[in-house]
Amino acid sequence: xxxxxxxxxxxxxxxxxxxxxxxxxxxxxxxxxxxxxxxxxxxxxxxxxxxxxxxxxxxxxxxxxxxxxxxxxxxxxxxxxx
Numbered sequence: 001x002x003x004x005x006x007x008x009x010x011x012x013x014x015x016x017x018x019x020x021x022x023x024x025x026x027x028x029x030x031x032x033x034x035x036x037x038x039x040x041x042x043x044x045x046x047x048x049x050x051x052x053x054x055x056x057x058x059x060x061x062x063x064x065x066x067x068x069x070x071x072x073x074x075x076x077x078x079x080x081x082x
Contacts, residue, residue, distance in 0.1 A: 002026050002048060002070070028068045040066045 001007055001021075013019055025033075028048070032039050040046045048068045049060050060067055 028070075039068070 006021075010019065010021075028039070044065045046066045046068065047060070047064045048070060049056075050071045051057050051060075051069045057069070060069075
């Protein structure tokens with residue numbers, strides 16, 4: 001599971017409840033498919049990053065060919081180091 005709130009819900013479900021997790025389509029794959037835009041071509045890399053600090057955000061942009069940014073909070077500016 002990729003950055004899924006569902007994982008937090010699982011922690012609170014009683015052990016006597018049977019849970020079946022069914023794989024889904026990530027939001028970034030869904031968007032790319034709907035727009036007919038590949039996330040990477042040939043030998044390009046793709047990195048999925050949780051963004052929690054502005055400084056990390058800029059380093060990731062500079063050091064990666066293709067980047068998916070996840071979990072950008074509405075408090076991004078308040079929580080930024082820079």
